[in-house]
Amino acid sequence: MGQSAQLTHTPGTPGTADAADAIGAVGAVVARMRALDASLPERDGVAVFNRVYLAVTEAVERRLCEGRFPDARAAAALDVRFAERYLAAVDDAARGRRPPACWRPLLQLRRHPGVRPLQFALAGVNAHIGHDLALAVVDACRALECEPADLEDEFDTVGDLLASLEERVREDLMPGPDLLQIADPLTHLLGAWSLERAREASWSAARALWALRRVPGLAEEFTERLDAAVGFAGRMLLTPLPH
Template identity: 75%
Template sequence: MAQLERFAETRTPASRVDDVVARMRALGDDWPPRDGVAVFNRVYLSVTEEVARRIHLGAFPDAHAAITLDVRFAERYLRAVDAAADGHRPPACWRPLFQYRRHPGVRPLQFALAGINAHIGHDLALALVDSCRTLGCEPADLEDEFDRVGDVLVSLEERIREELMPGPDLLQIGDPLTHLAGAWSLERARDGAWASARTLWALRDLPGVAQEFGERLDGAVGLVGRILLTPLPD
């Protein structure tokens, strides 16, 4: 992460996205495939690569704004990775994933959803605020970019569930994994992130209140993540 930040101001916007992709690929090479953070990292890498592809194809009217949001968003995850690697406590929203990453009773789909929950439920709101400060604009000015990045995530959600669900024999209403997977919604998390970002922006002149709101959001998202990572019987 330190290397990514060091080049942030000197490299072109597109190369900054390339830095993020390269960092996530390197992390994936370092972790065992079954590691819970590695499971999420693969999912997030595919999302970031798809966003980058669409940016290069001109799918975002304001490519600079889209890249800024994409990079600020990724930095939140990478900081959590670095904190855990350095023996520090990552944000509360990420702690369950790092604590349970090697638990044999947690399924790959749970790891993926817990990571997405942390990143969308908490990090996306803060990344949008970070981007507004960087670009000198309001959240409403980035709504199109926010929605388009969210559309990529939603389009991949069903594929993620299909690839990581153990098999059709488990697709029953009484199965614990089916219940957990069905209880969480990316679209609701994205809507919540937009509302949280607008609230944080409205509180920007009240830093104490904004900090308290951010801490409570972090804790609430972490609680959901811990529930998603409930160990399940074989």
């Protein structure tokens, strides 16, 4: 993994140098995602998720360049640490290390012929929001020396962009209406998972982890349970289906 951006949180309007640092940090993440996209076969499950996540991260970069974040440093700190958790999991798998449980289903089943592209994308979104987002909030709070409440606006903005990710997933990967009938098992899977509920649960988990930061043993246990639960949901989302 590359070095995390060194960003600190200071109230008030960020200056030009701060905005440039924020844009550079997010740009470095975008470059790594583009390199990953170029290295993977198109139908690889990680590649499917990476393409839609790359589009959202590029949108964050554009918003930063346009000055649309009130606190560019805070937005970049959260976005970068969020993305780094996904990229670290992919790196772990590539190097033969054990990735977090939430990412194992996608990384293990990424080439399964019975899993549809939409399932790969949703499994990635599930792992990233259900597990990584909560930990990224805590990572960013430590780096910025602030409380989770201070990042709530940035969390909501990232959440709105992730909602656009889900819309993109459905638009690009959803089978046509002639293929997706009410009895199709994929219809059931889509109805069983909600991005909005995952976002709400992630914010609650972030606040709980922050409250537990002075009780490391309990915080570690909470994180392990969260990781396992999200991994279980991911395994269900990747149930091989008949075409």
